[in-house]
Amino acid sequence: MIVGAGIVGLTLGLELKKRYPKANVCVLEKEPQPGKHASGRNSGVLHSGIYYGRDTLKAQLCSKGGARMRVFAAEHGVSCLQSGKIIIATDEHDLPIIERLLVNAKTNNLRAVKMSESGIREIEPHARAHRFGLYCPDTAVIDSIGVVKKLWNLLREKGVTLMTGQEVTAVKPEQNIVYASGSGYRYGYFFNCAGAYADRIAKKFGLANDYILLPFKGIYFKLRQERSDLVKANIYPVPDVSLPFLGVHLTRVISGDVYAGPTAIPALGRENYGLLKGINVSESMGIAWELVEMYFKNHQGFRRLVHHELAKYIKTNFVRAARRLVPEITSADLIPTDKTGIRPQLVNLRSKKLEMDFIVEQTASSMHVLNAISPAFTSAFAFAEFLLDRYETDKAGPGPLPARTGFG
Secondary structure (H helix, E strand, C coil): CEECCCHHHHHHHHHHHHHCCCCCCEEECCCCCCCCCHHHHCCCEECCCCCCCCCCHHHHHHHHHHHHHHHHHHHHCCCEECCCEEEECCCHHHHHHHHHHHHHHHHCCCCCEEEEHHHHHHHCCCCCCCCEEEEECCCEEECHHHHHHHHHHHHHHCCCEEECCCCEEEEEHHHCEEEECCEEEECCCEEECCHHHHHHHHHHCCCCCCEEEEEEEEEEEEECHHHHHHCCCEEEECCCCCCCCCCCEEEECCCCCEEEECCCEECCCCCCCCCCCCCCHHHHHHHHHHHHHHHHHCHHHHHHHHHHHHHHHCHHHHHHHHHCCCCCCCHHHEEEEEEEEEEEEEEECCCCEECCCCCEEEECCEEEECCCCCCHHHHHHHHHHHHHHHHHHHHHCCCCCCCCCCCC
């Protein structure tokens, strides 16, 4: 049984049917359709993997997963364009990070080219780099909603039981029973791919005791159509390597529209897409408490992050962030859009730090994906293989894996 019909749950379902064609596979989804949250609201960028150190699970899965996703798109007629990406230094402090990203590219066997400011302008004529930037030719953009729909249909064709409107409310792990929306379901093995709610479900199995998922809201603006020629493909700033957020960037998505964003504003609900919409009072109080504690402890420069991101609620500050990449952008060029996402970021309750890598925890009969953050969409096919490899190791080995297995 799989809970969650986002990209991780769907690719896992497909991999299960590939390895075990006769298995009875069931997917439970609390929404009326798949991919309603992070999987259907992301920017659609397939990342190259350059941001991640070799010892991380993200590095092991990102480039491999991106290649698999591009093959899947080609085989099933999903729109995908390998448009490339530039990552530019915006001041002197960014230059050492450029070198660090080049090391990542070399150790992870990725293509990346260091370029001067003039070289960057040959690729993106309106971008402004401080001395240097990187060109990553293997970055692509894809119709992410199209991927989700195709996977959903493929699973149905392969005989997977797909059940929507089924929100998990309770479990009896000792009896292998899960309760969802008033019904009980018995499972042989349970895969928790519930995204923003994965920690809640894992706690019902006695896991994730050191973690909580805190939501961060990503809002976007869009370039006016007549000014969209300012961006040819993808323009990113050098990231703050201490944080999992990439900063405001400019992306020409598969439709041809150019979006600026996202922010990483602390949100007061796991579905707090609007100003007040999606706020649960009791949940919000718990989230607020954790955010306040992290703010005062200030690990990973969290206080600076909060100040910096909250300021982007004021359009002037958002525009300033976009102008660091393309100085010709004006406030009038950026128009509002209803595109909003929530990044459910896993926090270690003991250290009060943001977890930077994928995290997986297990029992003898269940597996829980707790931190399926970017680049989870890019990595999805490789991630599914990884999860099933772990499952098969568990079942075939001398005994069950430890109840808690982390890859942070």
